[in-house]
Amino acid sequence: MRRSREVNERLHRAIPGGAHTYAKGDDQYPAGMAPVISHGRGAHVWDVDGNRYIEYGSGLRSVVLGHAHPRVVDAVQIQVGRGANFARPSLVEAEAAERFLETVPTAEMVKFAKNGSDATTAAVRLARAYTGRSLVAVCRDQPFFSTDDWFIATTPMRSGVPPQDTLAFPYGDLDALDTLLTENDGRVACLIMEAATALDPPPWYLHGVRALADRHGCLLVFDEMITGFRWAAAGAQGLYGVVPDLSTFGKAMGNGFAVSALAGRREIMERGGLRHEHERVFLLSTTHGAETHSLAAAMAVMDVFAEEDVIGRLHWLGDRLRAGVAEVAHQAGVGDHVVVRGRSSNLVFATLDEGGRPSQEYRTLFLRELVRGGVLGPSFVVSAALSEADIDRTIEVVAGACEVYRLALETGDPLRYTGGRPVKPVFRRFA
Template sequence: MSKKFSIAKSDEIYARAQKVVPAGSQTFSKGVTQFVEGVAPKYLHRGKGANVWDVDGNQFLDYVMACHPIILGYADDDVNRAVVEQLELGSTFSLMNELEVEVTEKIIETVPCAEAVRFGKNGADATSVGVRIARAVTGREHIAYCGYHGWHDWYIANTDLNSGVPEFNKQLAHSFNYNDLDSLESIFKAHPGEVAIVIMEPLTVLEPKDNFLAEVKKMAHHYGALLMFDEIITGFRFAIGGAQELTGVTPDLTSLAKAVSNGIPLSAICGKKDYLFALEQTFFSFTYGGDCIGLAAANACIPKIQREDVPGHLWKVGEKLKDGFNTLAEEIGVADFFQCVGYPCRTVITFDGQDRYNDLEMKSYIQQELLYDGILWAAYHALSWAHKDEDIERTLKAYERALTGFKKIVDKGLDLRSQIDGIPVRPVFRKVADFNSYTRKGKKV
């Protein structure tokens, strides 16, 4: 049975935050707008394995996993041990540290395009320096992009959160649609000899059609641009060597973060030597670029991902979850409203209100009901090595209860908003390039 729980301490902390923290959160996707406000906890206190505990002591099975970086599980013993040992030695130094070379060599061994590597702390560091490298190498300024690539000016200019971003950025960055070569070629034709780079998330919830990724690479090179895969999410998750290993398409540059160090801040830009060594002529340098804590974590995390075949585990439990959800949706009679899509290692729940219900209210209702069953969820499954078969079985039982509840709302003709016990989820972006859209039953979702 589901149960309601107290979030009194969360609310007390948030009342303090609203006075001193702009937007109330350090990360939009972790803030109150992305969870049913008044129902969901606002602050987590600790995590272990696939579970987290909030500041009020409530325990949840987590499918958000800090927005994907926790690939092994919270507080993984091997990663923690490596970090603690490095802390005893020192976290950052006045000169370089051998870990910079050791982790570089591990990435070169595992990522197909990697011949050289430089490190950052956030994914946006790596994507943005990749753009800078391409501009330095080609002498061009325009960018063609597909996907989400972080908070820097060149990308965020075309969203509705672009206050403070110089206007010229809008003129230099151009979005194209996944599985749509014509939309990419139109950018090259509109800006002949001006596009420096094609940067894209190689795999999202879509499978590339008609050899799409290979054709993108061919087109980019034909028009004199570099190809960069943003593997912030796919790296080490979809396969040891990321999407490029899985698809057999090797880009010129790749950005990595998240799973590379199991949530300890670290990112990397890697690629062909001829391009990476452009960083000897353009500036990419900061105090924590060689911070040893993230490097120590990666030095333990990458071998464990290989040793335990973590991607293989994610595909196995993910397939069980995906197939189980879709079977339930069919059996309960709500498959027209909900579908689990994407690669098993990282699936997404889609919502189709059938012109009857608001999609965000549908998401909010399911999220609420899962919370009442002790599951933290944001419409995707960021699986980890710590998620076991019994967790999947528990989750499917919770989905069964939530979907059955939704079916009753449909059958009784109830107002969905009235069944949500707090403020529904709100969008982060209201205007953003159409990068991850896809068609389900003829309708874009």
């Protein structure tokens, strides 16, 4: 990885953190083993040294169909040749909005943006304006909602962030949520949460959240950045049958192209429009929010989802990977330490130490062996482009990694096998 190491130094000289997303930073990979990507096709990527990898978690879960998917590329090329941005809305804006509302029929209006943070912050602003309240309640068991102050104030990386009117509630506990809303009765503008996390929600939990929001007069916002186009094209709200007041989509919706969406009830969304008598809300006025090529990419993705069983394929691939990893981990004697979790379309892995505790040292060891075997896997989130052979090869590499893992458990010294410093959590107070 000589060239990757050289380019990583260039990245750090020019870019704070050496990447434009903290989760892509080289501190998330073993020392000296953070490849810089040259290009990708399907489920494979190549680094600048010419090494080829089977990739998981593509683009932080955004590339659901695989890199350079032909239908997406064709749609983007057509629109780029017609112009990307104009002084007035383009026809593609109407077409994309209508297509989105057909795909997510629980929403009545939609407005597009470029990233998830803008969409979730717009939802918060809209909820505050609609309810006349200031407090926001976020689900504390879910890792990320926005780069903006209202959320970052809840993380350890609070430097530069003034105090915010943000509360937190645990996932799956209706009594705790009821207590929070009762103690702050009449002050909470919205609840914002992912409807599902690693596992399906407890029975009737989402219905209970919906009822509590209604009882206390606050809006319910579903962050569908991950669940949209992975749980179902219509997101978790379409799968579980619980309709939020507002929802946000992104990531897989553009298959890697920059597009996100704020959607919801007409009477709320229209507060950011021109056809109402209330005080106006400054809602998602972005220069690049409706670039034609990104909207074309989103429509191409929605077409593929309508015509092919993408969700079914994601689950088939995830099921095969989960079973294979569990089998080789058990055979190596580390089945209680290398654990695959989550919905089959959105798998993650846990690396546990001798006492069954999550361990950054053992994660480093595991990631190192994956990269050495040609698997780039910060998670085991699958794309539809993976082949059966890709899954089988991944399981072979995991089997080798589990043998090293067993040796580290036996010696009690995982750092001996990491090649350097351990990987670090994204949200930490000091670099």
